[in-house]
Amino acid sequence: FKSSIQMTAKGFINGIRFTMKSTTIIGIHARLGDVASEKNYRAGYRIPPVQYFKKAIYFYQKLFTDNPVFVICSNNITWVKSVFMTQLVQSNFVLCPEGNSGAEDLAILSLCEHIIMSIGSFGWWAGFLASGHVTYYGNHPAYGSPLAYHISPTDFYPPEWVNITVL
Template sequence: MPTEKKKVVEQPKPLTGMWTVNAIGRLGNLMGEYATLYSLSKMNGRQAYILPEMHNQLSKIFKIRLPVLNRDVANRIKWRGYGLHDWMSEDYRHIEGEYVHFGGTPCSFTFYHHIKDEILREFTFHDFIKEESYAYLNNVRGDKKNFTFVAIHVRRGDYVHGMPNTWKGVVADNGYFPKAMDYFRNKYESLLFIVTSNGMDWCKENINNSKGDVHFAGDGQEGSPGRDFALLAHCNHTIMTVGTFGIWVGYLVGGETIYLTNYTLPDSPFLKLFKYEATFLPEWIGIPADLSPLLNNKQP
């Protein structure tokens, strides 16, 4: 009898080299940098390493798995610096170099959405954080069943002055939230909005809680954002304003996400660094910002 040919199973090629990325910014930026490094390294067949500064922050919250590069080693390597803009480009699929150090603060699904399951696995919360988040939500829910939680993140802080003065843009005003919240109120009978912010006093004054369906969580401090992030990420849907923190909440939650859009003037320098279509997923729902404060300031 003729012998059957055995099928040859090709083994994946081992990753080579040593690629890393800068650790700039706060939680949302670090997550974007991590996910981008993970994806680009895999795409180019290189081994990714993260710097200690990034590991120190992300490992407090997530079960990240990329190896950490010792700082003394990182300082002695002759890196090829490679700047990234905020969205995926075709030439990023063919990056040369054994030792590449990425710069920039990329945070766009266009880098990593094709391996979404792997990225979500990297950003798996530690078990104790999950337990704390669910315990908190169960406590505010009380005895109600079939309950829907909608995360609301309100970015204020430095953006309040930075957006109009530097970027010709605005942050979410008190007219944005009723539109976003009514979308969910019209779909769900039993729901609760969980609000976190670095401007909680403003939120309590400007987000209407006359229906009793708003819960203001957290103390509004920026020193420990992990708790707020985890709490929002365990909700069912998301309302975000601006910033990478809210973007990552929406990405991890899944569900429906409503976001503020068109929040800059057409001649904003921000648009040289940022693309709406590369930042917000196509299925997310955008509500245009009110730009009248900026337009009125232009008038004599």
């Protein structure tokens, strides 16, 4: 990352560590963006539902009992605020600043110890750059879809990453 982006990201994460007194920071990449179209849905793209994020959050809350902080980065903050309303009133959930560039969000996520990723290469890189556990949405791509024909989850997701599926 450019030094200015690194400084912004480090300042944000260090501010969380100082004010929240937490040793564990988990990044949540909640992406809607270009995959939220009818064409992409027919191709097999599946946006993780709220249940996926809740299940992944629960996974980390059980794994880390030191009151971990969850940092949510998204290209649709309005959607995040509506979906994560209950969590956002809790002191251990923080939104990335609105208006951040994609590079700033990725730099912030890369400094988190663990990642809850949504779909796509942006979330994948966030998980790859973070130092710890990564959870991914296991219901993507849709079984039997054209996209599933071209993507092998065993090639796309490292074996140590945690597959979380929802019914």
